[in-house]
Amino acid sequence: MKKTIFSLALGLLMVSCASQSKEEYYEKHVEFPADATIEQKVDMVSRLVPTAQQLEWQQMEFTAFLHFGMNTFTGNEWGHGTDSPELFNPTELDCEQWVKALKDGGFKMALITAKHHDGFCLWQTATTEYSVKNSPWKDGKGDVVRELRDACEKYGMKFGVYLSPWDRNAPSYGDSPAYNKFFIDQLTELLSNYGEVHEVWFDGACAEGPNGKKQEYDWTAILAKIRELQPKAVTAIMGDDVRWVGNEGGLGRETEWSATVIPPGSYTHKKAAKEALGLEEMSKDLGSRALVAQAQEAYWYPSEVDVSIRPGWFYHAEQDGQVRSLANLVNIYYRSVGCNSVLLLNIPPDRRGLIHEIDVQRIKELSDYINKTFAENYVENGNEAWSAQVGESKEYTVKAGAMVNTFLIQEDITKGQRVEDFLVEVYSNGAWQYATEGTTIGYKRLLRFSDCQPEKVRVTIRGSRAVANISNVGLYYAEPLQDKGARVRLSDVKTSEWKAVGMEEASVAFDGNPATAWKAEGLTALVVDMGKEEAVAGFCYAPVASEDLTGTIYKYNFYVSADGQTWEKCNANGEFSNIMHNPVPYFVRFGRTYNARYFKLEPVSEINAAQKTTIGEIGILVK
Ligand code: FUL
Numbered sequence: 001m002k003k004t005i006f007s008l009a010l011g012l013l014m015v016s017c018a019s020q021s022k023e024e025y026y027e028k029h030v031e032f033p034a035d036a037t038i039e040q041k042v043d044m045v046s047r048l049v050p051t052a053q054q055l056e057w058q059q060m061e062f063t064a065f066l067h068f069g070m071n072t073f074t075g076n077e078w079g080h081g082t083d084s085p086e087l088f089n090p091t092e093l094d095c096e097q098w099v100k101a102l103k104d105g106g107f108k109m110a111l112i113t114a115k116h117h118d119g120f121c122l123w124q125t126a127t128t129e130y131s132v133k134n135s136p137w138k139d140g141k142g143d144v145v146r147e148l149r150d151a152c153e154k155y156g157m158k159f160g161v162y163l164s165p166w167d168r169n170a171p172s173y174g175d176s177p178a179y180n181k182f183f184i185d186q187l188t189e190l191l192s193n194y195g196e197v198h199e200v201w202f203d204g205a206c207a208e209g210p211n212g213k214k215q216e217y218d219w220t221a222i223l224a225k226i227r228e229l230q231p232k233a234v235t236a237i238m239g240d241d242v243r244w245v246g247n248e249g250g251l252g253r254e255t256e257w258s259a260t261v262i263p264p265g266s267y268t269h270k271k272a273a274k275e276a277l278g279l280e281e282m283s284k285d286l287g288s289r290a291l292v293a294q295a296q297e298a299y300w301y302p303s304e305v306d307v308s309i310r311p312g313w314f315y316h317a318e319q320d321g322q323v324r325s326l327a328n329l330v331n332i333y334y335r336s337v338g339c340n341s342v343l344l345l346n347i348p349p350d351r352r353g354l355i356h357e358i359d360v361q362r363i364k365e366l367s368d369y370i371n372k373t374f375a376e377n378y379v380e381n382g383n384e385a386w387s388a389q390v391g392e393s394k395e396y397t398v399k400a401g402a403m404v405n406t407f408l409i410q411e412d413i414t415k416g417q418r419v420e421d422f423l424v425e426v427y428s429n430g431a432w433q434y435a436t437e438g439t440t441i442g443y444k445r446l447l448r449f450s451d452c453q454p455e456k457v458r459v460t461i462r463g464s465r466a467v468a469n470i471s472n473v474g475l476y477y478a479e480p481l482q483d484k485g486a487r488v489r490l491s492d493v494k495t496s497e498w499k500a501v502g503m504e505e506a507s508v509a510f511d512g513n514p515a516t517a518w519k520a521e522g523l524t525a526l527v528v529d530m531g532k533e534e535a536v537a538g539f540c541y542a543p544v545a546s547e548d549l550t551g552t553i554y555k556y557n558f559y560v561s562a563d564g565q566t567w568e569k570c571n572a573n574g575e576f577s578n579i580m581h582n583p584v585p586y587f588v589r590f591g592r593t594y595n596a597r598y599f600k601l602e603p604v605s606e607i608n609a610a611q612k613t614t615i616g617e618i619g620i621l622v623k
Helices: 002-022 038-046 052-060 070-074 095-104 146-156 176-192 219-228 270-277 289-294 319-321 326-336 357-373 503-510
Strands: 030-033 062-066 109-115 157-163 199-202 235-236 295-299 301-307 341-346 384-387 392-397 404-411 418-428 430-439 445-452 455-462 466-477 516-523 524-541 551-560 586-606 612-615 619-623
Touching: 002 038, 030 326, 038 295, 052 235, 052 341, 062 157, 095 357, 095 619, 109 146, 109 199, 109 404, 146 157, 146 516, 157 176, 176 219, 199 516, 235 503, 301 326, 326 341, 326 357, 384 586, 392 466, 404 430, 430 445, 455 466, 503 524, 503 619, 524 612, 551 612, 551 619, 586 612
Parallel strands: 062 109, 062 341, 109 157, 157 199, 199 235, 301 341
Antiparallel strands: 030 295, 384 466, 392 455, 404 445, 404 466, 418 430, 418 455, 516 612, 524 586, 524 619, 551 586
């Protein structure tokens, strides 16, 4: 009898422990016990939750990047840190114009490149001479960071800073302790003198190459400084709060876990953990049960989609005709905000120091479109909290006569991200019909389907890691859009008469179709006979249009010749900066013309140091 009472008491204790542990959440990080079963791990991952900063950041949804600096004036994407500060001279810089445009565009935060890889600082810094202080702009008294901060304050916009860890100007770069001190001093200035900062962005790029300087960053000290000075800020990419989605094309994942097994960018064990799990930032799956089973820990580490409204991150006048179309931006919205991510859309100010009229108009169109689409939720009581067990469905009434084609669903992420599989059906003419389905939800999931006028909508949670906490369900109507985006011309001269010298098969590199590529073993130069003399003012190189970028040229030389025998090296930057992350066509202009019948593109290195060459398309620019 005693034994029975004792085991009953023990059983109750276990039940109450179990239900108590159900309410236990893990903020940002959870480490699994060594002997945890897969079920226990999945349960723990389902109770991972964001920090207060991560939650506030996620709720912004829509944030703006402002790439502005020395590159704006040199035409580069990655400066070498050698350009004279004299070149930095915006004629009409007006940060209020930027912030007003962003506010009208529905953005919640403006994040500025206070320092890009060239090391040029946009604020009055005591750490280096390479800054606005030595530029002619406002006689060296100007401070772009201050002006932007003040404009953000005035218009109620959150403010963030990008400070490039890679610095091609700082003499101490590569002398690790000295540069760490220099970098923390720069951060300290930015985080102490400019009010509240909501995001600190550290890019991961560093292309010093095998013989270049290798900097060991002291991320622990860097992140500690941010927590000390700006406790409300999230740290992104090489930080530990916000994860790079893995591409710069605006493409979020269909299955996007904020509760992920990939460790944050700045953690020392990241490399080993990634290798052990076979993961990359670009991997399609960063949080499935199969990965959780293999992992020893998990993080709340949500995705941010950074993408530029133009092909480049910096403003280049020749890209005025290539601003993304409304339809393209709306797609990006669905693939970012609609795929459990925050959108960080880059709108680069021009050489005047203004956001270009075309971009201002486009972001206004985007915000008008989004506001109009999501103005009215046609689902009745869609925002009633719903705790759903796996297999459970819920029916909602749709407002009479409403035409819909867009479904919205949200999880209450303060209780974790849990849903793995869901189905949406609509009811009309006396029958239920399939509308759409999805895998993960997270903070927000948007799905599009064909126009219909249902009386009801039914959501079924087909798979979840624990009770699903659905906080919102919606149906909307999005007007159809046609992508009027102009096709980019890659060559100013006709390529149909061109001949690839000694390699006939290489003619696919100029067949006018970027989808076909020339692929060669080794770092192989392409020599082209254009058939007649042209006034060559530049060239265009488009990488292969595929996920596999093997063979994409990073550094190159470009030559021209009158006879195919004697070659002259053209005045070119020699590097398709950032092409590994942003594989768009690169337009290189020489600043002068060369009269020539032949040209040669000679690869010097491949993006991952492979001995291969691919050219999606090559063209010649004559003006
Ligand atoms: C990249 C950088 O190298 C680009 O220049 C840009 O700043 C982008 C946001 O991140 O990796």
